[in-house]
Amino acid sequence: MNRAVGRSELPVPEASLWVLFRGQLRRDLKLALRQPAELANPLAFFVVVITLIPLGVSPEPEVLAGMAPGVLWIAALLATLLGLEALFRRDRDDGSLEQMVLRAEPLYLPVLARMMAHWLVTGLPLTLLVPLLGGMLNLPPEARWPMMLGLALGTPILVLLGGVGAALTVGLRTGGVLLALLVLPLFVPVLILGVSAAELAASGLDPAGPLLWLAAGASFALTAVPFAIAAALRIGVEAG
Amino acid sequence: MYIPEPLRRLWHRLGSPRWFYETSGPWVPWLGAAAALLITVGTVWGLAFAPPDYLQGDSFRIIYIHVPAAYLAQAGYVLMAVCGVVLLVWRMKLADMVMTAIAPVGAAFTFLALATGSIWGKPTWGTYWIWDARITSVLILLFLYLGIIGLRRAIERPEAAGRACAILAIVGVINIPIIKYSVDWWMTLHQPATFSITEAPAMPPIMWVPLLLNVLGFNLLFALSVIQGTRTEVLVRERRTRWVNDLCREGSMTYTGDTEMSLDRQ
Numbered sequence: 001m002n003r004a005v006g007r008s009e010l011p012v013p014e015a016s017l018w019v020l021f022r023g024q025l026r027r028d029l030k031l032a033l034r035q036p037a038e039l040a041n042p043l044a045f046f047v048v049v050i051t052l053i054p055l056g057v058s059p060e061p062e063v064l065a066g067m068a069p070g071v072l073w074i075a076a077l078l079a080t081l082l083g084l085e086a087l088f089r090r091d092r093d094d095g096s097l098e099q100m101v102l103r104a105e106p107l108y109l110p111v112l113a114r115m116m117a118h119w120l121v122t123g124l125p126l127t128l129l130v131p132l133l134g135g136m137l138n139l140p141p142e143a144r145w146p147m148m149l150g151l152a153l154g155t156p157i158l159v160l161l162g163g164v165g166a167a168l169t170v171g172l173r174t175g176g177v178l179l180a181l182l183v184l185p186l187f188v189p190v191l192i193l194g195v196s197a198a199e200l201a202a203s204g205l206d207p208a209g210p211l212l213w214l215a216a217g218a219s220f221a222l223t224a225v226p227f228a229i230a231a232a233l234r235i236g237v238e239a240g
Numbered sequence: 241m242y243i244p245e246p247l248r249r250l251w252h253r254l255g256s257p258r259w260f261y262e263t264s265g266p267w268v269p270w271l272g273a274a275a276a277l278l279i280t281v282g283t284v285w286g287l288a289f290a291p292p293d294y295l296q297g298d299s300f301r302i303i304y305i306h307v308p309a310a311y312l313a314q315a316g317y318v319l320m321a322v323c324g325v326v327l328l329v330w331r332m333k334l335a336d337m338v339m340t341a342i343a344p345v346g347a348a349f350t351f352l353a354l355a356t357g358s359i360w361g362k363p364t365w366g367t368y369w370i371w372d373a374r375i376t377s378v379l380i381l382l383f384l385y386l387g388i389i390g391l392r393r394a395i396e397r398p399e400a401a402g403r404a405c406a407i408l409a410i411v412g413v414i415n416i417p418i419i420k421y422s423v424d425w426w427m428t429l430h431q432p433a434t435f436s437i438t439e440a441p442a443m444p445p446i447m448w449v450p451l452l453l454n455v456l457g458f459n460l461l462f463a464l465s466v467i468q469g470t471r472t473e474v475l476v477r478e479r480r481t482r483w484v485n486d487l488c489r490e491g492s493m494t495y496t497g498d499t500e501m502s503l504d505r506q
Contacts, residue, residue, distance in 0.1 A: 164411055168404045172394050181390055182408065185383040186415050189422035196426065217418075228411055231328070235403045 017109055024110040028117035031090075038086065039121050046079040046126055050133050061138045068139035069147060069198035076126050076151060077158065077187050081180055083122045084162040087114070088170045088233070097170070101237050107230035115156075115163050115226065123155030139198075146201040146211060150194040153214040160225040161186045167232035190217065257334050257474040258483050264467050271464040278457030286450035293447075299363040302356050304451055308458035310353035313381060314416075316346030316462065320388070321413035324406030334470070336402035337477065339409070340392065341469025345462060347385035354378055373427035377420045384412045398477060 032039055053071050054064060091097040100110050130139075130148045139147065165183040172178070197210040253259045286304035293300035320342045326335040357375060358368045369375070388405050395401035478484045 161411070164407065168391060168408060169394070174394055178387075178390050178394050181383065182387040185380045185387065185419070186411065188380055189415070189418045192422045192426045225411075228407055232404065232407050235400050235407070238397070238400050 017105060020105055021109045021113050024113035025117055028114050029120065032117060032121045042079040042083040042122055043125055043129065045082050046075050046129065047133065049075040049078060050137065053137070065138040065140055065202075068134060068137040069143060069195045069202070071137060072130065072133060072139070072147065072198075073151075073154075073191050073194050076155065077184070077191060079126060080122060080155060080158045080162060081183065083118070084159075084166045084179060084183070085176055087118055087163060087166040088236070092170050092237070097233070098237055101234055107233065108226050111163075111226045111229045111233065112222075115160055115229070118163075119156050119159045123151070123159055126155060127151040140202040142204065143198040143202040146207040147194075147198040149211055150197045150207075150214055153211065153218045154190045154194045156218050157190050157214070157221045158187055160221045160229070163229045164225065164232050167229050167236050170233070170236040171238075190214070193217070254334050255330075255332055257337060257478055258481075260334055261471055261474045264471060268464065268467065268471075271460055271467070275457050275460035275464055278453050278460065282450045282453030282457055286454065290447050290450055291444075296364060299360055302360040304454050306353060306356040306360065307451060308455045309349045309356060310378065311455070312458055312462045313346060313350035313353050313378065316342050316349060317381060317384065317409070317416065318413055320346065320405075321409040324409040327402060327406045328410075333477070334474075336398075336406070337470045337473040338466060339402065339405060340473050341466045343385060343388045343392065343405075345465045345469065347382060347389060349462065350378060350382045350385055354382065371427075373424045376427075377423045380419055380423075381416070384416075388412075 050071065053067070057063065057067065088097055091100070101107060103110075127148055130151060131144060134144055134147060162179075162183045165179045165186075168182065169179050193210040193214050197207040197214070200210065201207040283304060287301050290301070292298050320339050323335040323339040323342070326332050327339065354375070357378070361370065362368050388408055391408055392401045392405050395404055475484055475487075
């Protein structure tokens with residue numbers, strides 16, 4: 001596992017799509033883990049936003065309990081958005097994005113690997129923070145698992161949809177604000193489904209419905225959206 | 241697959257922005273006149289002569305503006321996505337120009353639908369804004385339009401901007417039904433229908449004929465705005481071609497002497 005994975009080291013005759021996918025995933029994870037500060041920023045943002053809510057709205061446990069699912073989801077949405085900017089930017093700056101686009105193999109797989117790597121370092125930690133932050137917001141214990149499951153299913157959708165926006169704005173100087181305008185409206189269904197799963201569970205009902213919808217959305221997004229990201233990347237590289 | 245010959249010829253001709261510019265020119269005044277006539281008759285009839293609703297009184301009359309605007313707001317986005325597909329699949333430049341023209345017009349109709357709906361809400365619901373499912377999804381539609389406009393403004397090269405907007409429009413159009421149903425569902429979950437849009441179950445013809453006239457008129461107005469926008473876009477994008485230069489020179493020929501023309505031609 002220790003050997004550095006450079007593209008030149010891939011055994012050319014065996015260079016199957018799986019090798020391509022695995023190589024990209026490993027490279028992206030390694031790059032992300034070497035920059036722990038950048039990795040921690042969206043998470044810190046998530047925690048800070050959550051902290052602001054009791055200060056700005058009300059520290060009453062009952063009020064917080066009612067708002068907790070919505071607040072956690074909105075903070076997760078914004079934290080995801082914050083992480084999106086960096087998704088393709090560094091690769092574009094050092095030229096490796098162009099190499100990725102120019103490669104003969106389909107762009108779908110490296111894009112899927114990149115999105116998976118990004119989710120592993122943003123969406124997954126957000127999900128794992130829920131027990132802690134939910135406790136601080138007095139999230140009802142029955143809602144904790146539906147909340148986590150909802151985030152685990154919903155954040156991949158957010159990352160993938162956001163990836164389209166990030167790819168479209170990768171070459172632009174004024175990417176940030178525009179990116180928010182492009183992707184936040186698309187996040188609406190995920191927000192609604194995720195919050196309602198947690199709220200249903202909090203009021204003692206079965207949260208399976210919205211969670212199944214989220215699962216359906218995640219499978220569809222995982223299948224279809226990388227094509228859109230790939231197409232957007234080709235344009236984004238040209239536009240820059 | 242059999243495609244009738246005239247249709248095939250039209251499809252190929254649409255590949256030429258110049259053909260579109262020259263063919264659409266004579267249509268513009270007729271479209272404008274027809275739209276003005278239909279909207280005037282429909283609106284005057286609807287606002288002044290149609291009987292008041294037995295439940296909502298005179299406030300229902302806003303549907304004569306609101307319904308056509310709301311319907312065109314949604315249709316415009318779908319049309320933009322269709323143009324996006326045509327652009328990405330056939331690389332038809334004209335589709336991009338039409339898409340550019342639709343975005344601001346569609347956003348304006350969406351805003352009109354929101355504004356008229358909110359004005360209607362004041363006498364009916366007692367407030368200008370409530371988070372009703374339909375209002376919320378139209379507001380999100382407005383954001384989607386603004387995103388498209390913003391993206392096009394941000395990318396400098398028009399070809400790249402067009403294809404980027406095409407992808408965004410296609411992703412958006414797949415999302416629109418999902419957003420709509422999720423918002424409807426959110427409403428049923430949060431608020432049991434406190435307000436329901438009460439409309440007379442069957443309108444008498446004297447009420448729906450003006451609506452029909454206005455729907456037709458607004459359609460023509462939409463088409464007119466998009467065609468005019470597209471024509472402007474054709475001229476801007478093709479400004480380096482000879483035919484546009486000739487066109488501009490024709491406009492100023494009255495005071496350009498022959499000598500200068502011949503100098504230019506060399």
